[in-house]
Amino acid sequence: MTDAPSTIAERSAEMLARSTPTTIAARVRGLSDRAIAWLFITPTIALLLAINIFPLIWAVYLSFTNFRANRPNAEVVGVGLRNYQRVLNDPDIWIAMQTTAHFVFWTILFQTVIGFALAYLIDRKFRGHAFWTTVILIPMMLSPAVVGNFWRFLYQPQIGLFNYIVSFFSGIPPSSFEMLGSVTLAPWAIIVVDTWMWTPYVMLICLAGLRSIPDYIYEAAEVDRASAWRQFWSITVPMALPFIMLAVLFRGIENFKMFDMVMLLTGGGPGSTTEVASITLKREAFESWLTGRSSAFAIILFVAVFGLANIYVKALNKVKQR
Amino acid sequence: MRKMTKALMGMSSALILSTAIPGMAKADELTLCWAAWDPANALVELSKDFTAQTGTTMKFEFVPWPNFADRILNELNSGGKLCDLLIGDSQWIGGSAENGYYVKLNDFFDREGIKMSDFAEAAVNAYSTWPKGTPNYWALPAMGDANGWFYRKDWFTKPELQAEFKAKYGRDLGPPQTWDELKQVAEFFTGREIDGQKVYGAAIFTERASEGITMGATSALYPYGFKYEQTPGKYDMDGAVNSPDSVAGLEAYKALYKCCQPPGYTDSYMGEGLDAFKSGQVAMAMNWFAFFPGLYKDENVGGDKIGFFVNPKQKVAASTLGGQGISVVANTDNMDGALAYIKWFAQPDVQKKWWALGGYAVHKAVLNDPSFKDSQPFAADFLMAMNQVQDFWQEPSYAILLQAMQKRLHDYVVADKGTAQEALDALVNDWKEIFEDEGKL
Numbered sequence: 198m199t200d201a202p203s204t205i206a207e208r209s210a211e212m213l214a215r216s217t218p219t220t221i222a223a224r225v226r227g228l229s230d231r232a233i234a235w236l237f238i239t240p241t242i243a244l245l246l247a248i249n250i251f252p253l254i255w256a257v258y259l260s261f262t263n264f265r266a267n268r269p270n271a272e273v274v275g276v277g278l279r280n281y282q283r284v285l286n287d288p289d290i291w292i293a294m295q296t297t298a299h300f301v302f303w304t305i306l307f308q309t310v311i312g313f314a315l316a317y318l319i320d321r322k323f324r325g326h327a328f329w330t331t332v333i334l335i336p337m338m339l340s341p342a343v344v345g346n347f348w349r350f351l352y353q354p355q356i357g358l359f360n361y362i363v364s365f366f367s368g369i370p371p372s373s374f375e376m377l378g379s380v381t382l383a384p385w386a387i388i389v390v391d392t393w394m395w396t397p398y399v400m401l402i403c404l405a406g407l408r409s410i411p412d413y414i415y416e417a418a419e420v421d422r423a424s425a426w427r428q429f430w431s432i433t434v435p436m437a438l439p440f441i442m443l444a445v446l447f448r449g450i451e452n453f454k455m456f457d458m459v460m461l462l463t464g465g466g467p468g469s470t471t472e473v474a475s476i477t478l479k480r481e482a483f484e485s486w487l488t489g490r491s492s493a494f495a496i497i498l499f500v501a502v503f504g505l506a507n508i509y510v511k512a513l514n515k516v517k518q519r
Numbered sequence: 520m521r522k523m524t525k526a527l528m529g530m531s532s533a534l535i536l537s538t539a540i541p542g543m544a545k546a547d548e549l550t551l552c553w554a555a556w557d558p559a560n561a562l563v564e565l566s567k568d569f570t571a572q573t574g575t576t577m578k579f580e581f582v583p584w585p586n587f588a589d590r591i592l593n594e595l596n597s598g599g600k601l602c603d604l605l606i607g608d609s610q611w612i613g614g615s616a617e618n619g620y621y622v623k624l625n626d627f628f629d630r631e632g633i634k635m636s637d638f639a640e641a642a643v644n645a646y647s648t649w650p651k652g653t654p655n656y657w658a659l660p661a662m663g664d665a666n667g668w669f670y671r672k673d674w675f676t677k678p679e680l681q682a683e684f685k686a687k688y689g690r691d692l693g694p695p696q697t698w699d700e701l702k703q704v705a706e707f708f709t710g711r712e713i714d715g716q717k718v719y720g721a722a723i724f725t726e727r728a729s730e731g732i733t734m735g736a737t738s739a740l741y742p743y744g745f746k747y748e749q750t751p752g753k754y755d756m757d758g759a760v761n762s763p764d765s766v767a768g769l770e771a772y773k774a775l776y777k778c779c780q781p782p783g784y785t786d787s788y789m790g791e792g793l794d795a796f797k798s799g800q801v802a803m804a805m806n807w808f809a810f811f812p813g814l815y816k817d818e819n820v821g822g823d824k825i826g827f828f829v830n831p832k833q834k835v836a837a838s839t840l841g842g843q844g845i846s847v848v849a850n851t852d853n854m855d856g857a858l859a860y861i862k863w864f865a866q867p868d869v870q871k872k873w874w875a876l877g878g879y880a881v882h883k884a885v886l887n888d889p890s891f892k893d894s895q896p897f898a899a900d901f902l903m904a905m906n907q908v909q910d911f912w913q914e915p916s917y918a919i920l921l922q923a924m925q926k927r928l929h930d931y932v933v934a935d936k937g938t939a940q941e942a943l944d945a946l947v948n949d950w951k952e953i954f955e956d957e958g959k960l
Contacts, residue, residue, distance in 0.1 A: 267596045267918070270618055289926075354782040355800075378785030380934050466727040467785050468934025469926060483589060485919040486596075 253499075260492035267486040280493035290494065292469065293477040299384060300391075300459075300473055301452045305445055307392040312399025313441060317433075319400070320407045337397045345461025348390045352376040352462075377463050380470045387462055387471055391452065399444040406440025407433065439517045446509055453502055474498060548576045549856045552591055552602035553843075555581035556789075557813045558662055561877040568872070569863050575856055584789060585729055588918070595620040595848070603851040604860055606661050606843045609645050614915040615846065616649040621657040622847040627858055628656060633865045639663065642881035645910050646844030658844025659861050662809065663881035665830070665904035666738045666839040667897070669796065669814060670694060670803040672826035674713055683707075694828035698739055698771050701803075701831045705779035708802035720779025722795035722804040723772070726788035727929045730921055733911065734839055736772045736928050738805060738830050741837035741909045743768030754954050761943035764834060769939040771833075773932045785933050796820060805830075807841045808904065811897045812877040827897040829904045840908040842879065881905065916953055923949035 228236070260280055264273045284290055319330050336344070351359040352375075360371035376386040410432065418428050456475040459465065465472035465480075478498065482491035551566070553559050559581045566577045580601060582590045588608065594601050595615065607615065615621045628635065635643045635656060642660040649657055674680065675692055684692035684707055695701040705720025712718070724735025737745070744764030749755045759765070781800045784791060789806055796804040797820055815821045830838040845864065847857040863869060867884035874880040874894070879901065885891060892899040912920045924946055931942035954960040 267592060267614060268618060268915075269596065269598070357783075372782040375783055375785060378783060378933065380936075460728075464726075464728040464786055466929055466933060468727075468930035468936055470934055480922055483593070485922050486592075487919070 256492045256495055259489050260496050262489045264489045265486045266482075266488045276489065280490045281497070283490060284494045284497060289469070290474075290477060293472050293474045296384070296469075296471060297453060297455075297473040297475075300388065300455065300471075301449060303388045304391045304395070304452050305448050307388065308396045308399045308448055309441060309445060311392065312396045312444065313403045313437075315396065315400040316403035316407055319404060333400060334397045336394045339394070341394070341457040342461060344390065344394050345458045348386075349377065349462060352386055354378075378467055380467055383463050383467060383471050387459055390458060390462065391455070394458075395448060395451075399448060402440050402444040402447075403437060406437035409440075410436045435519075439513060442509075442513045442516060446506065446513065449509075450502060450506060454498075547574060547856070548578060549603045549853055549860060550578040550580055550601060551604040551606070551860075552580040552582070552594070553606040554587045555583045556809060558809050558878050561873070564876050565869070565873055565878065568869070569860060572863070573856075573859060575859070585726075588729060592918070598850055600850055600852060602848045603853050603857045604845060605848050606845045607658075608843055609840060610911055610913050610917040610921070612646070612649045612657055612844070612846075613913045613917060616655070616657045617915050619849055622849050622854070624656045624659065624847070624861070625654070627861070631862050631865075633659070633862065637865075637867075637883055639881040639883065639886055639905055641840075641905055641908055642842070645840050645908065645913075646842060649913070651913060658846040659865055660842075660881045661845035661864070661878075662842050663879040663901070663905055664807050664809050664841030664843075665901070665908050666734060666805055666841060667808050667811070667830060667900055667904055668694075668803055668805050668828045669811065669897075670826050670828065671796075671799075671801075671820070671824060673824040674708070674718075674802055675826065680707075694826060695831050697831050698742060698768075698775075698833045702771065702775055702778065705775060705803060709779045714799065716799055718799065719781040719795075719801050720803065721775060722784060722787065722792040722801045723775060723780060724788050724792065724805060725776065725780070725785055725929070725933055726791075727786055727925060727933075729788070730911075730925065731786075731788035732928045732932060733921060733924045734841075735805060736769060736932065737839045737909070737911065739772035739775070739833075740765055740768040741839065742831065742833040742835055743771065744834045747912060754960050756947050756950055760947050760950070761940065765943055766939045768833070769928070769931065769943060773939070776932055808879060808897060808901050809841065811901075812895065815896060827900050829900040829907075836903075836907045838904040838908050840910040842881075914957075916957055919953050920950060923953070 261275055261277060262273050263276050265271065315333060319326055319333075351357050354360050354372045354375050357371070357376075359376065360374065363369065363374075364371040374382065376382050414432055414436075415428060418432060423431065454475050455473055456479065459471055459473055459476060460479075463471045465476045474494075478491055478494055481487050481494060485491075551562070553562070559579070563577075563579055566579075569575065570577055588611075591602070591605065591607060592611070593599075595605075595618075605621075612621070616623070627633075635647065635654070638647075638660045642663050643656075644652055646660045647656045647658045649655055675694075681692045684690075684704075687707070688703055692704070692707070695704050701721070707720070708718055709720040710717065724731040726732055744762065745768050746759040746762070746765075747756065749757075749759045781795055784795065787795070789810065792804045792806050793810060793814070795801045796814070797817060799820070811827060814825060817825075829836075845861060847854065847861065851857050864873075865882075867882055870880040870882035870885050871888075874885045880886075886902060886905075888894075892902065895901075911917065911924075914920065927942045927946040927949070930936040931939060936942075937945075951960060
């Protein structure tokens with residue numbers, strides 16, 4: 198029996214294959230396929246080295262020096278581990294790290310719970326679900342700068358809508374509390390805004406997870422007379438868990454380096470109440486111009502995020518393998 | 520392949536050239552960098568005369584105040600060529616002189632017959648010299664400024680309010696002379712309903728990110744007797760920065776913030792203060808004299824409705840210094856043009872026109888003119904303020920010193936952390952550490 202093409206599509210595919218040169222190198226004489234491959238990826242590698250790898254290595258070098266970017270004429274002297282010691286012994290930096298941890302923990306918790314709940318609802322495919330999906334996604338499509346600015350207005354004690362809504366339901370006078378000016382409320386004000394903006398993102402990832410669960414598993418569970426509650430905990434949650442964990446990873450990394458929204462909403466204040474690590478780093482690097490010390494701080498942050506993310510990814514892989 | 524390589528090289532060259540060309544300064548063009556605010560518009564108007572006389576096109580790069588230091592200091596640090604001339608903050612002068620960012624102007628002044636004695640002494644000392652008080656000039660005084668106050672004259676003159684105030688405090692309701700009086704007046708207005716709106720006593724600076732709360736709080740600290748050092752030049756801050764007088768001054772500032780600032784003004788500086796006043800929320804507000812011409816012209820709150828007063832005294836009379844000198848950026852490609860602008864700007868006639876347009880000239884030809892005090896309703900206060908100004912550190916490390924003070928003050932005044940004594944003690948420790956790093960302690 199011959200392997201002659203039988204259908205029109207197969208014949209067309211074979212003709213096309215015959216008309217294509219065996220190697221691209223045949224067109225560019227003197228260069229192998231490997232050389233051409235290198236030719237194409239070299240600009241990308243060069244760019245990556247120039248804008249990612251080199252600055253990282255340079256920052257590592259600077260972190261061991263007394264270099265200050267605003268003192269170009271000053272002698273650059275190696276200071277060993279002194280910058281690292283000072284960063285790790287600085288109580289203000291530890292307070293900033295605690296503030297960051299508080300922010301990351303609560304935003305991830307709220308975003309995961311609400312995002313999963315929304316995804317679960319949207320997955321029911323009720324009438325108009327496509328419209329509501331789009332509506333829910335709007336906040337994450339906005340620029341953080343825009344979000345920061347308009348939430349500042351919403352939180353304004355005298356004219357802000359937020360205070361009026363709280364006042365309407367609670368009876369507390371609207372100008373009697375300041376969401377961004379109060380030491381107690383300001384951290385939560387930022388958590389509310391970040392949750393409002395990024396819950397749709399978590400919802401999208403969770404929705405992908407929910408839609409990847411084959412229907413026949415639920416059908417089999419129903420044959421076994423498993424209750425909806427049992428189906429949720431034994432099928433839905435375990436099978437969507439890798440997706441939820443992925444969302445947590447993405448949001449965790451993003452929120453660990455959160456800067457723009459906090460800067461716009463509170464600028465780290467009142468006092469230093471909402472000064473997350475990225476704002477401290479910016480102040481050290483570009484306001485105080487302690488380039489060496491801020492490089493050490495940046496490297497410490499990088500190692501912390503990289504280490505935590507690696508541990509987390511290993512856990513994620515274990516969950517996927519189950 | 521060779522053709523492809525040539526094409527790629529050609530495209531790269533074109534790209535590099537196209538990005539490089541706009542950065543090259545033309546010989547007959549100058550770029551002047553400053554903050555984006557009312558006086559900058561007056562300078563644009565004034566500079567038209569320079570263009571008419573010399574044919575040099577003037578370009579301007581005005582940066583909003585909150586980003587001004589970040590943007591311009593980044594520019595200087597990176598060796599950029601954006602600015603030929605820079606009207607930079609007085610605190611930058613130490614760093615800019617020591618790092619070679621500004622051109623030293625002594626020889627140029629001697630050659631062109633420009634005398635620093637023609638300018639107000641306080642302004643020369645603050646805006647031009649480094650090390651402080653020495654005859655080493657890095658800038659020409661360009662814009663005198665200090666933190667002052669304005670108030671709703673129409674509210675202060677309401678007979679019923681005057682009578683009530685007199686009954687309560689035993690004196691006439693008028694611009695306060697001391698910080699104690701300032702608080703009384705602020706408290707008197709806070710919570711009142713005027714013209715159908717609830718009003719507050721005073722809008723003061725509380726901004727955290729750049730310099731706001733430091734500029735505001737020093738307006739209380741200086742009059743109460745705050746000093747940076749016990750002995751000038753010795754960096755002996757203990758007992759000066761955290762002295763009982765300084766503590767009293769900081770407590771007075773916090774008391775004013777707590778009693779009489781409108782709600783939501785926890786991170787406010789120039790713009791927010793002006794908004795509070797223009798929207799009829801406050802009876803008084805602190806701000807830089809630079810804004811006073813614009814306020815006086817304001818249709819809603821200007822004219823007869825507004826009055827001005829110099830920063831109230833307490834133990835001593837003192838005002839927080841603002842203002843800037845104009846410097847030639849050492850990196851300029853148009854040194855001759857930049858120096859020509861300085862020479863033109865230093866002329867008495869140009870300085871007079873500068874004042875007339877809304878700029879705060881500090882040339883004696885302007886200040887000593889008998890008609891000066893009556894030329895604007897705030898002119899006399901400006902003269903008084905410039906004779907009592909005190910400035911923040913002008914050290915090369917001023918930025919770190921400022922950040923430390925911003926943090927300690929905001930923590931105490933706005934975030935309610937600790938006491939005034941603790942805040943100032945912590946500040947002394949921060950500053951000691953900075954000066955130790957600098958090798959000055």
